[in-house]
Structures are given as C-alpha cells and as structure tokens.
Amino acid sequence: MKFGGTSVADAPCIARVVDILEQHHKQGDELAVVVSAQRGVTDQLIEIATKLPESKDASAIEPLIQSLRTRHMTTLKGAAPDYINEVGPIIEERLRDLHNILHAVHNLRELTPRSKDYILSYGERLLAPIIGAALEERGIPSVVLDGCEAGIVTTPQHGESTALPDCDERVRRRLGAVLKNSVPVIMGFMGCTTTGIVTTLGRSGSDYSASIIGAGIDANEIWIWTDVDGIMTSDPRVINDARVMPELSYLEVMELSFFGAKVMHPRSIEPAMRKNILVRVKNTFNPSHPGTTIVRNQKRDDRVVKALTYIERVASVNINGAQMIGRPGVARAIFSALADREVNVMMISQGSSEANISLIIDESHLPVATEALAPLVKQGIVREVIENRNVAAVAVIGSGMVGAPGTGGRIFTALGREGINVMMISQGSCEANISFVVRQEDGPRAVRVLHDEFRLSEASDE
Numbered sequence: 414m415k416f417g418g419t420s421v422a423d424a425p426c427i428a429r430v431v432d433i434l435e436q437h438h439k440q441g442d443e444l445a446v447v448v449s450a451q452r453g454v455t456d457q458l459i460e461i462a463t464k465l466p467e468s469k470d471a472s473a474i475e476p477l478i479q480s481l482r483t484r485h486m487t488t489l490k491g492a493a494p495d496y497i498n499e500v501g502p503i504i505e506e507r508l509r510d511l512h513n514i515l516h517a518v519h520n521l522r523e524l525t526p527r528s529k530d531y532i533l534s535y536g537e538r539l540l541a542p543i544i545g546a547a548l549e550e551r552g553i554p555s556v557v558l559d560g561c562e563a564g565i566v567t568t569p570q571h572g573e574s575t576a577l578p579d580c581d582e583r584v585r586r587r588l589g590a591v592l593k594n595s596v597p598v599i600m601g602f603m604g605c606t607t608t609g610i611v612t613t614l615g616r617s618g619s620d621y622s623a624s625i626i627g628a629g630i631d632a633n634e635i636w637i638w639t640d641v642d643g644i645m646t647s648d649p650r651v652i653n654d655a656r657v658m659p660e661l662s663y664l665e666v667m668e669l670s671f672f673g674a675k676v677m678h679p680r681s682i683e684p685a686m687r688k689n690i691l692v693r694v695k696n697t698f699n700p701s702h703p704g705t706t707i708v709r710n711q712k713r714d715d716r717v718v719k720a721l722t723y724i725e726r727v728a729s730v731n732i733n734g735a736q737m738i739g740r741p742g743v744a745r746a747i748f749s750a751l752a753d754r755e756v757n758v759m760m761i762s763q764g765s766s767e768a769n770i771s772l773i774i775d776e777s778h779l780p781v782a783t784e785a786l787a788p789l790v791k792q793g794i795v796r797e798v799i800e801n802r803n804v805a806a807v808a809v810i811g812s813g814m815v816g817a818p819g820t821g822g823r824i825f826t827a828l829g830r831e832g833i834n835v836m837m838i839s840q841g842s843c844e845a846n847i848s849f850v851v852r853q854e855d856g857p858r859a860v861r862v863l864h865d866e867f868r869l870s871e872a873s874d875e
C-alpha cells in the first residue's frame with residue numbers, strides 16, 4: 414500500500430492511514446507500506462536546491478529547515494506521542510544533514526543531478542520514521558527502510574531513474590522475512606544505483622516504488638491510496654463533473670499517465686503488469702469507496718472513449734525542409750540529436766510529403782532541443798526548425814477505440830463545431846489513444862467539448 418503526500422500531510426491524516434493499515438493487519442494481511450513526502454515538501458526542496466547556486470547568500474536555508482522541523486515535529490507529536498524521544502533525534506539528525514548539504518551546494522555554487530536527487534530524497538527520509546512510530550504506537554511492529562535498503566536499484570539517470578531487472582530478486586531478499594513478522598515502511602520516490610548512489614524515480618515516483626516493491630514480493634494486490642476516489646474520466650481540476658472509473662486496463666492507465674494524468678507516475682504500471690498484479694486506486698479520505706481497479710483485461714465495456722488528459726506545459730517543434738524528402742537517415746539524425754541530450758519526445762507526426770516532421774516535447778526541454786537541432790540546420794540536413802510554446806496536448810484514451818471506426822471523425826467534428834483549431838494529430842498503432850495539439854488557450858475547452866461529446870460524466874453499465 415502506498416500513501417501519497419496529501420494522505421500523510423499532517424497527524425490527523427496519518428491517523429486515518431494507520432486506521433486503514435491496522436484494519437488490514439488485524440485481518441491477517443501481510444502488508445508492505447510505501448510513503449511519499451508530506452504534501453508540498455518535495456516542491457520546497459526543489460525550490461531551494463535550484464535557487465541556492467545563484468543566491469548571493471545562504472539565508473534561505475535556515476527558515477526552510479525551521480519550517481520542516483516545525484511541521485515534522487508537530488506531526489510526530491500528534492501521530493506518535495510515545496515515540497518523541499526515539500524519533501525526534503532521528504528527524505533532528507536528518508535536518509542537520511540536509512542543512513549541511515544545502516550549505517555545500519551554496520558554497521560550491523553548483524547543484525549536480527546527483528546532489529539534487531540526494532536533497533530531494535529528504536522529504537521521504539523525514540516522514541517515514543513518523544509513520545513507523547505511528548504503527549508501533551498502535552502495537553503494530555514496523556521496520557523503516559529507505560528505497561535502497563528495500564532493494565530498489567536503478568539506472569544512474571538522476572531525476573528520472575528506472576528500476577533494474579534484478580530489483581525483484583533484491584526486494585524479495587530484503588523484505589521476504591521482514592513481512593512475516595512486521596510491516597516494512599519504505600521511503601518512496603528514491604532508490605540507488607548498483608554502487609549505492611541515491612537516485613530518484615521522477616516526480617510522483619512513490620507510485621512507481623510501490624509497484625516495484627509489489628512486483629518484488631509477488632503481492633496479491635498493489636493499492637495506491639490518494640486524495641480522490643479513483644482514476645477519473647479527466648482531471649477533476651479541469652472538468653468539474655469528471656467521474657471515477659471503476660475498472661481500467663493496464664494499457665489504458667499507461668496511456669493516461671504517459672499523457673499527463675497527474676494521478677499516477679507513468680512507469681508505475683509496468684512492474685505490476687509484468688507480474689499481472691491487480692492495482693487499486695483508493696481514497697484515504699473515503700476508504701469505503703471501491704475506487705478504481707486496474708487489470709490486464711477488463712470486462713467488456715461498450716464505451717469507446719473512456720478518459721481524456723490534457724498537458725499544458727508542452728512545446729511543439731516543427732522541422733521543415735524539402736531536403737528531407739526521400740532522404741534516409743533524417744529522422745535518425747533528428748531523434749539521436751534529441752536523445753543525446755535526453756529530450757523526451759511525447760508525440761511525433763510526419764506529413765506524407767516528408768517535408769515536415771512535428772514533435773511535441775516537454776516545455777522545459779525546449780532550450781536544449783533547440784541547441785541539439787541547430788547543427789542539423791547548419792549541416793543542411795533540415796532547412797528550418799520552428800518552435801511554438803503556446804500549445805497544449807490533449808489525449809483521448811480508451812481501448813474500445815481499437816477497431817471502432819469513426820471515433821476520430823467524432824472527435825474532430827466536435828472540435829470543429831466549437832471553432833477549435835487542431836494543429837497536429839497523432840495516433841499510436843495500439844489505437845488506444847488519439848492525441849492532438851491545440852493552442853494553449855483552447856486546451857481546457859477542448860477537453861470540456863469532448864467530455865460532453867462522449868458523455869463521460871454519465872455512468873455506463875460498467
């Protein structure tokens with residue numbers, strides 16, 4: 414079971430978490446728990462770490478440490494009052510380490526990807542001992558482990574690392590015996606390389622940690638506890654009548670999370686899918702709601718379109734040039750230039766005349782992408798590269814679209830009727846996803862129009 418940032422935001426929230434765990438423990442379930450940082454803490458750490466190399470003094474460090482101290486000590490007092498003397502010094506020591514590392518970053522005027530990952534792992538490091546103590550306080554024996562101790566070894570790709578195949582074996586070795594007589598509380602989001610350097614799995618990475626752990630221990634089920642009733646037809650912050658979907662396939666959730674649904678980390682389905690483990694998404698604040706069940710093959714569903722996602726912070730890159738026509742290797746040159754600089758391409762479309770290739774990338778990667786592509790213009794491989802930041806991507810998702818004619822027609826007719834101009838379209842060959850790009854200001858309206866067109870707020874006979 415994984416609990417997200419809002420679920421552990423303060424002592425009353427943690428009491429709910431412990432209620433849930435206690436209930437399952439009493440039923441005789443063997444449990445492994447993965448926790449993320451308290452809501453907002455990872456953002457605070459990112460903010461200070463990225464600003465320190467440029468700041469003229471280190472005066473921002475002390476107030477941050479003080480606010481983390483107040484928050485975590487208050488949480489500890491509320492959640493595990495009998496453990497203040499035991500866990501208080503652990504929190505103090507971690508705050509001292511964090512303080513020292515932040516000063517080092519300021520003195521060196523340098524934040525390497527490696528030090529950034531180490532700093533970001535402190536949100537989870539500060540919280541996990543509190544959850545462990547809160548369980549002990551209820552008489553449930555627990556063992557607190559960092560990601561590395563739990564067996565999560567990763568690629569050295571800092572900030573976005575991926576679990577290595579031998580995680581299964583390591584996790585089983587580390588947790589197998591522990592599970593029999595206690596509840597391991599594992600710090601999510603972090604792992605380490607094979608040489609022990611701390612890595613992070615990308616934002617929202619504790620979902621991924623939970624799936625890696627679940628696959629490693631051959632769990633019967635993986636439960637992701639969050640602050641909404643389940644995975645919804647669209648982001649509830651954009652669509653106020655978005656509806657919780659009772660059941661989705663692994664493929665659908667992968668498509669949803671790849672295309673920006675903030676509810677789950679994009680790689681978190683893969684370990685569960687490999688072991689065919691059922692995943693549930695449930696609400697810590699409404700535990701009796703059945704939530705969303707994620708399985709390999711869902712029951713038959715007549716709905717063609719099931720969900721919509723909207724990604725705001727993207728940029729389009731249009732690469733033009735008649736030179737590209739009939740010339741092998743142009744695509745290779747473009748994609749290897751981008752891959753060399755670790756620019757992640759979310760969508761690709763190429764006109765049949767081959768004189769144009771359009772890409773959608775994360776907006777934050779745009780400066781690096783521009784640099785990476787400039788030599789291709791100089792070498793005459795392409796004529797020009799035109800960028801546009803004022804775009805948003807929308808993805809229409811549903812495995813029922815496979816082999817169902819007319820869905821594309823319905824999508825683009827509805828958008829046309831509302832005067833929304835579509836700038837680029839892409840459909841993967843798995844057909845579970847049709848995505849398109851519009852002007853940024855049209856994004857939310859495009860989602861609204863399609864949510865209505867496919868009547869997603871109305872329950873079907875699922």
Ligand code: ADP
Pocket residue numbers: 416417418419420617638639640641643644645646647648649650674675676677
């Ligand atoms: P946690 O801290 O539990 O990991 P997150 O904030 O990472 O929670 O993810 C849950 C949030 O994701 C919800 O509060 C909701 O606002 C947002 N969200 C975006 N798209 C969806 C969606 N399709 N279904 C459900 N929630 C979504």
Ligand code: ASP
Pocket residue numbers: 417418449450455456536601602615616617618619620
């Ligand atoms: N604490 C990390 C983050 O904010 C991981 C997570 O919440 O899943 O991204």
Ligand code: MG
Pocket residue numbers: 417617620675676677
């Ligand atoms: Mg999350």
